Amino acid sequence: MATATPTRPTRSSRRSPARPRDAHSFPTRRYDLVKEFVIALVVVGLLTVGLAAAFSSPDEKPITFASWAQAAPEDVVATAAAELAGTSASATYGPPYNSAAEGQKLLGVPLQKWGGVRHPVNSADLVLGPLTASSSGDLRVKAALARWNGASDARRTAWAGAYADALAKAPNGDPAKVAPGDYGPVPTLTNGFLDVARTGGLEGQLTSSGTFYGGDPTRALLLLSDGAYIEDTARAQHLGGDQWGMMNETGAYPGQPWMWLYTFWYQVPPFSTSDNADAQVWGMMMLLTLGLVLLPFIPGLRSIPRWIPVHRLVWRQYYRDYPPGERH
Amino acid sequence: MVGAAAALADSGSYLQWGWFSISLTNLLIIAGMVVVFVLALLLPFPGGGPAEPAPVRTRAPADPDGPRP
Amino acid sequence: MSRATVAPGTSAGHDTWTRALRERIERTVPPGQALPDRQPVYVASWIYVFGVATLAALFVVVVTGGLLALGGFEWWHVSSLGRFVNSLHLWSVEIFFAAMVIHLWGKFWMAAWRGGRALTWMTGVVAFLASIGTAFTGYLTQTNFDSQWISTQAKDGLNAVGIGAWFNVLNPGQMLLWHVVLLPFAVGLIAVLHIVLVRRHGVVPPIEADGED
Numbered sequence: 001m002a003t004a005t006p007t008r009p010t011r012s013s014r015r016s017p018a019r020p021r022d023a024h025s026f027p028t029r030r031y032d033l034v035k036e037f038v039i040a041l042v043v044v045g046l047l048t049v050g051l052a053a054a055f056s057s058p059d060e061k062p063i064t065f066a067s068w069a070q071a072a073p074e075d076v077v078a079t080a081a082a083e084l085a086g087t088s089a090s091a092t093y094g095p096p097y098n099s100a101a102e103g104q105k106l107l108g109v110p111l112q113k114w115g116g117v118r119h120p121v122n123s124a125d126l127v128l129g130p131l132t133a134s135s136s137g138d139l140r141v142k143a144a145l146a147r148w149n150g151a152s153d154a155r156r157t158a159w160a161g162a163y164a165d166a167l168a169k170a171p172n173g174d175p176a177k178v179a180p181g182d183y184g185p186v187p188t189l190t191n192g193f194l195d196v197a198r199t200g201g202l203e204g205q206l207t208s209s210g211t212f213y214g215g216d217p218t219r220a221l222l223l224l225s226d227g228a229y230i231e232d233t234a235r236a237q238h239l240g241g242d243q244w245g246m247m248n249e250t251g252a253y254p255g256q257p258w259m260w261l262y263t264f265w266y267q268v269p270p271f272s273t274s275d276n277a278d279a280q281v282w283g284m285m286m287l288l289t290l291g292l293v294l295l296p297f298i299p300g301l302r303s304i305p306r307w308i309p310v311h312r313l314v315w316r317q318y319y320r321d322y323p324p325g326e327r328h
Numbered sequence: 329m330v331g332a333a334a335a336l337a338d339s340g341s342y343l344q345w346g347w348f349s350i351s352l353t354n355l356l357i358i359a360g361m362v363v364v365f366v367l368a369l370l371l372p373f374p375g376g377g378p379a380e381p382a383p384v385r386t387r388a389p390a391d392p393d394g395p396r397p
Numbered sequence: 398m399s400r401a402t403v404a405p406g407t408s409a410g411h412d413t414w415t416r417a418l419r420e421r422i423e424r425t426v427p428p429g430q431a432l433p434d435r436q437p438v439y440v441a442s443w444i445y446v447f448g449v450a451t452l453a454a455l456f457v458v459v460v461t462g463g464l465l466a467l468g469g470f471e472w473w474h475v476s477s478l479g480r481f482v483n484s485l486h487l488w489s490v491e492i493f494f495a496a497m498v499i500h501l502w503g504k505f506w507m508a509a510w511r512g513g514r515a516l517t518w519m520t521g522v523v524a525f526l527a528s529i530g531t532a533f534t535g536y537l538t539q540t541n542f543d544s545q546w547i548s549t550q551a552k553d554g555l556n557a558v559g560i561g562a563w564f565n566v567l568n569p570g571q572m573l574l575w576h577v578v579l580l581p582f583a584v585g586l587i588a589v590l591h592i593v594l595v596r597r598h599g600v601v602p603p604i605e606a607d608g609e610d
Contacts, residue, residue, distance in 0.1 A: 021607050022512050023437050023599030029376035031436035036446060040453035044492055048457055051491075052484035059474060059483075060542035096562040104557035115562030218567040225549035234546045238342050241550060244349045250543060252340035256536075257354045258494055258529060267347050278557035293522045296510035306604060310506035313369040315603040318439035321379075322606070357495070365499050368443035379438045 060237075060250040063230055065202035065220075069194055072229040074173040076197050079227040080190040081167055083123045085160035088226040091123035097222065098122070104279035111279070119218055126223045130196050130205035131189060141192035144185030151184065159184035241266050261288070426596050439603050444507075447500035448595070454493035455588065459581065461486040470573055471540055490532060497525060509601045517594040524587040531584055534576035538569050548572075 069076050082088035086100070094101030096118045103112025128145070135141040148156060163183040170177045175191065196202055206223065208214020224230050231240070239245035246263035249255035265271045265281040274280055296302055305311060312319065341352040464482045465473065473479035501521065504510075510518040536547050548566045555561040565571055601607075 021602060023602055025382050026437035026439065026602060026606075027379040027381050028435040029379050029438050029441070030434060031376050031440060032434060033432060033449070036449050037453060040446065040450045041456060044450065044453045044457050044489065044496075047492060048461070048485055048489040051488040052481060055484070055488070056480065057484040057487040058543070059480065059539070062541050062545050093556075095559075096556060096565075106558060111559035112557050112561075113559075115556070115559030118562040119565060119567075215570040216565075216568045218565060221545065221549055221567045224545065230546060230549065233542070238340065238349070238351065239546055245550075247354055248340070248351050249353075252351070252353050254353045254357050254491055255351065256532065257358050258498065258532075276557075278554040282554050282558050289522075289526065293519050295505075295522075296515040296518050302508065302510070305506050305508040308506075309604075310369065311508070311604045314442045314444055314503070314507055315439050315606075317373075317441050318603050318606065321438070324605075357491070361495050361499055364495075365444075365502055368447070368499070368503070371443055373441045373443050373445075375441065376436070380435070 055253075058250045058253040063224060063233065064200065065197040065224075066200040068224070068227065068229050069197035072227070072232075073194055074167070074175060075227045075229045076194050077175045077190045078164065078167050078173055079223070080127045080193040081160055081164040081186060082226065083127045083223070084186060084189065085157060085164045086123065087161065087164060088123055090121055090126070090222040090226050104276045106276075106279040106283045121219055121222055123222075123226070126206065126219060126226075127189065127193050130202055131192055133205055134196050134199075134201065135192065138192060138195075140188055144188035144192065147185040148189060155184070158182075159186045163187060163190070242272065261285070426593055430599075431596050437600060437602065439606070440600050444499075444503040445600070447496050447503060450496040451493060451500050452588070452592070454489055454496050455584070457489040458486065458493050459585075461489050462577065462581070466577060470538055470569075474540070490535070494528070494532070497528065501525065507601060508604060511601055511604075512598070512607060514594070514598050514601055517591060517598060520587055520591040520594060524584060524591055527580060527584045527587055531576060531580040534572045534580060537566055537572040538576050540569060544569060 065076075079088065083091060086092070090097060092100050094103040095112050095115050098121060099117055102110060103115075105111070128148070131141060132145060135145060151159075159182065162181055163178070163186040166178045166181055166183070167173050167175065169179070175187065178187070196205070203217070203220055204214065206220040207217045234240060234245065235243065237250050238248050239250070241263075244260075244263050244267065246259045246266075247255045247257055262281065262285055265284055266277060271277045271281055271284075291298065291301070343350055343352060343355060461482060465479070465486050468476065468479050468482075473483035504518065504521065533547075533551070537544050537551075548569075551566050552561055555564060555566060564575075
C-alpha cells in the first residue's frame with residue numbers, strides 16, 4: 001500500500017491563520033525515489049567510465065630544480081641572488097613565513113599579521129642551507145661561504161643587491177655577461193647553487209634535510225615560486241591569475257568552471273591593480289557567498305523567480321491540470 | 329579514444345574578448361550544462377500514473393517541535 | 398524499577414536520554430516520510446532528477462576516491478591502472494559539480510526556499526561550498542605541476558586573511574588529510590542534513606499554488 005504524502009506542515013503554516021497550502025495537501029502520483037537513484041547511479045557511472053576512457057586525465061610532470069636549472073639557468077641564479085639580497089617574494093612576504101612585512105589588510109584589519117609567523121622561512125637559508133650541506137668537495141664554494149658568513153648584514157645585502165641588479169641589466173640575465181663590480185662571494189655562491197640544483201639533490205636538501213620523512217615541501221615551493229620559470233610555464237598554459245587561470249587546467253582539459261566568479265574579480269579594477277587584491281577579493285567572495293546562503297531572506301533577490309517566471313515551465317503540467325479556482 | 333585523450337593533452341584553445349578569456353573546453357562544459365538545464369525544463373516528464381487526492385488526515389500531523397504553550 | 402511500569406507514550410517516559418533521542422528522530426522524519434512512494438502531482442519535471450543525480454555522482458566520487466586511496470597518493474603517476482582510476486575520479490567530480498549547479502539553478506527558479514524551507518536552501522549552499530573546498534584540496538594533492546602552481550598561487554589569498562597560518566596549502570600531506578578525511582566528512586554530513594530537511598518538509602509547491610499569493 002502506498003504511504004501517505006511525504007510531508008509535514010511547516011513552521012509558517014502553523015503560525016499563519018490562513019494556513020498556506022503545503023506539499024501534504026496536494027493530490028499525489030506514484031514516484032519511485034529508489035528506482036530514480038539507481039538509474040541515476042548507473043547513468044553517472046557509465047558516463048564517468050566513458051569520459052575517463054575517452055579523455056583520461058591531465059598529469060603535467062612537476063617542475064624539478066634540475067629541470068628548472070636545465071631550462072632557465074639564469075633564472076635560478078637571479079632567484080638565488082634575490083634570496084641572498086632579501087628582495088625575493090618570500091623574503092619580503094611577511095606572515096606566515098617571516099616578519100619582513102605586515103601583510104595584507106581587509107577593511108583595515110590585519111588578519112594576515114594576526115595569523116602569525118607559523119611557517120618560519122629564512123629566504124637566504126633556502127640558498128645557503130643546501131650549499132653548506134653539499135659544498136664539502138668544492139673549495140671555492142667553501143671559501144665563498146666562509147667569506148659570506150664572516151661579513152656584516154649590511155655588507156651581505158650590498159653585495160647581493162648589487163649582483164641582483166647587475167644580473168637584471170645583463171643581456172638575457174646571463175651571469176657570464178654581468179658587468180664587473182663588487183659582488184663579494186655572491187657570484188660564486190649563486191653559481192654553486194645552480195650546480196647543486198643541476199645535480200637533482202636540491203628537493204631533498206630543502207624538504208628532508210634533518211628529517212628522514214620529508215613530507216613538507218613548503219620551503220621548496222616558496223623557492224620555486226620566487227623564480228620566474230614556474231610563472232612563465234604556467235602562463236604558457238593560460239594559468240596566470242590575470243588570465244582567468246583559476247578556472248583553467250593544463251592542456252585542453254576542463255578546469256574548475258565553478259571558480260569563474262572568484263577569478264573574475266582579479267580581472268577588473270580596482271582589484272586588478274590593487275596591492276591588497278587577495279584580501280579584497282577574498283572578502284568580496286565571502287560577502288557574496290553569505291548573500292547566496294541568505295538569499296531566501298533578501299528582499300528583491302528572493303523575488304526574482306516570481307518576476308522571471310521560469311517556474312511556469314517547471315510546473316506547466318500542474319498549472320494546466322489545476323487552473324486557479326479548481327485547485328483543491 | 330586515444331586520439332581524444334591526445335587532443336586534450338595538447339595545449340588548449342582559448343577564446344578572448346577584451347579582458348574576458350575562457351578555455352574552449354570550459355565554455356563547452358558550461359554551454360552543455362545550460363543545454364541540459366533547458367532540456368530539463370522543456371522535455372516532457374514521464375507521468376507516474378493517475379493522480380490521487382490528498383490523503384485525508386485523521387489526526388493532527390506530528391509537530392516537530394512539540395506542543396506550543 | 399518502578400519506572401518500568403510507566404506506560405509508553407506518557408510524558409514521564411522522556412526521562413531517558415535514549416528515548417528522548419529516539420522520539421526526536423521520529424519527529425524529525427516520521428515513518429513513511431523518509432522514503433515515500435508517492436509525490437505531489439506537481440513533481441513532474443526532469444529538473445527534479447538533478448538532486449538525486451548529484452547524490453549519485455557523490456557516491457561515484459567517493460568510491461573512485463576510495464579506489465585511488467588503495468594505491469597511495471603517487472600511485473597514479475606510475476601505473477596506467479592508477480591513471481585510469483584518477484580519470485574516473487576527475488570525471489565523476491566534473492559530473493558531480495555540473496549536476497549540483499543545475500540542481501541549484503532549478504531550485505533558484507522554483508524559489509524552493511518558500512514555506513519554511515530556508516534551512517534546506519542554506520545547507521545546500523554550504524554543501525556546494527564544502528565541495529569546492531574538497532575539490533581544491535584534491536588539486537593540491539596531485540603532486541604534479543598543477544599542485545605546484547595552484548598551491549603557490551592560492552597561498553596568497555589564504556595568507557592575506559590569516560587562514561594560511563593554519564591551513565598550509567604548500568603542505569600536500571596536510572592537504573591530503575583534509576581532502577580524504579575532514580572535508581569529505583563535512584560534505585557527507587551536510588548532504589545528509591540537506592536530504593533529511595528535504596524529506597521532512599516535502600517538495601516545495603508551485604509558486605502561486607501555495608496560497609501565499
